[in-house]
Amino acid sequence: MRQFVTENLILATLGGVAGLVLAVGSVRLFDRISSLPRSASIGVDVYALGFALSITVLTGLLVALAPSTAFSRVDLIARLKAGRHEVGSVGGPRSRLLLVSEISLAVVLSVAAGLLLRSFRQAEHLDPGFRPDHLLAAYLRNSDWRAGRVFFPELVERTSELPGVRAAALGKCIPGVYAPTATLVFSDRLNDSLNVPSVEACWISSDFFKAIGARLVKGRFFTTHDDANSPAVVIVNQALAESYWPGHNPIGAQIGVDYVGAGRNIAGAPRFREVVGVVADVKQRGLDRPAGPALYTPYLQDETNHAFAGFDLFVRTIGPPTSTAGTVRALVHSLRSDQPIEAMQTMNDALFRALAPRRLSLVLVGSFASLALLLSAIGIFGMIAYAVSQRTHEFGVRMALGARQQDVLRMVIGSGLKIAATGVFVGIGASLALTRFMRSLLYAVGPNDPLTFAVIPLLFALVALAACYIPARRAMRVDPMVALRCE
Template structure:
């Protein structure tokens, strides 16, 4: 009898441990899910839908100069704009969440030449229609125009973060900045645009300078197209348009902006799904464990239940007795799990976005779920126990 009681207690402890493990994993998965959902709600600063991006890198040889690069990109852009299904198209040296951007720490402000930026400043060459195609809001001033070419007054547009960093509450429009070296020319700030999540959804927007690509040509540019239907349908037509200008020019990385965003959060999605899978498996084991313990306990107490019923106990009392035992088991497991989850979330804190590692909503929701699941697993053995025939039960050994 002592061995049986000891075995029963061991099973109970193991079942409580399974509940605790389930809580730890479910809390971790819940925090990652909430963090992922918060990340998908981030204001990107642009409209990613119906956008195709495709990169072209021109050969860096003596036979090509910057003006030839500009002429090639301009001619290709005009061909692409005329493709059926293309609503708008533009050029950019780097698109959001794409390849690493150019950055400089050598930035001067006219009238405050001793200024040194506290962090690298992103520099991106774009065509005049880029902000319109991407649906990036213009906050002040103007965007670039067809007259912003080599030989004209050199101009830049800055984002809101850089305008605030450089000029504070003062108006950025009309100010002059220089970057790239001590002999770099002064450029007039003609516009301020809204911040865009350039590096990662979870990172704050970086200070950024936009330059007309015709004033500062680059050998590598990306076409961005806003399309009337599925963007990828036009990938082949875009390649043909580019190669109609230069038949030897390859086109790389043709993809949708939605896919770019999906790839940027893919590691987070993978961690969330993996931990969620383990959590569900642990929950299944916990349910089986609680059911097994309660079924075994009810069977061992069949004689006791028969005596209670024979002495006048209500069958609902038997139900409550078994369910109460399951409740205590679940409560022990949840208590163990909360302690373990508090330790686990310290490890997860670096993976979370705008969600506390000790988020009370997640902890309480998971704890409540496990209590309900444990009670449900206890209910079937409890129903069976309340239906026991007292005569049969009294004969049970």
């Protein structure tokens, strides 16, 4: 028993070292594809090494203990008399149970990975309500609102005149990433403090919708005349219009807008604005979230100067946005040498990073599922190959008595597929019970997605068939005379 435990510990150690090497490479790959903040700080440290060492030793002991105990109870005399020529099924009950459990776990992980993949693809390809291609975004923080009232309008005007620029605009939000909130007060519910809706809101310049590529549904866009000296106006999206004016035209309606205290007038009451336009819904807070009620107000009508604490500059370009980034950066510094640009990125990159949490879940679960599928294939192959080696005499007898090669092939593959089918059946049942807890991680895909639950069993059937085929071919090519000569 001591030798058996030692051999298993050596194998476990080799596996642990290989796993650590793979982990180091995986962490580097994860840093490249995750796009999460501070992902570069993630690494294999002392704690990870200690945990891996503990798991390696524990696994080696557990794997060695059960077979050693079973081997100590074997009747050696009876075993020697039986020899290698017992006719039996594939593996023992315990081995088959372990393999079925392994396949079931792999199915559960594969179903979860499939649902996350389907959800990620849905979020990635749904219409965000604007055109992120050829769009550059730069965030500029400002600590002096007085200087900002001069700097930002000039920046927009000068940027729009740059070569290769179609439009430039300011916005206190990033479509598809984030947006501030505001509360609404309706003129007929002025004193109703229990029903104050909260909506996504954004201070913008007149060419904002042109720059991001949003579509006008009704009314008009803002113009440069919508400033502090003109009537207060607001543009709402379709979701807001359908929520508060269902079946009616909202153009001309009056709503009070309070940017969490920054939209009130000098008297302290919400400032009422006239709805002058309705735009198509833009996903403001992530591509994987439905567009909520939203409104847009002209930044030049901000009486409190709250908006001038910082803006995102959006630049729609004719060519690749990255080719214009240097020109925009130089223009900013020429207008205001001490103005920092905290971030400059294409909108495609911004949306790529916005989906980073979903991508992380997909990569992690998908990696575990792929590994589990590989281990299942190895397990099926190993069990079938061992059974074939133990049943060589049986196959020789069968073929000597008239069995065809196709019969042996069908018998061996069938025994492996039965085990795989049992594992898949148990795994699908477990998945149906467990995937409902993934509902919050899914988007536009149900936890019992028919396509996923149809593809995964087919995938495992193909993998099991491939794993069984090689040892089955060896069994099919057994020479009956050679097999019988071993008797």
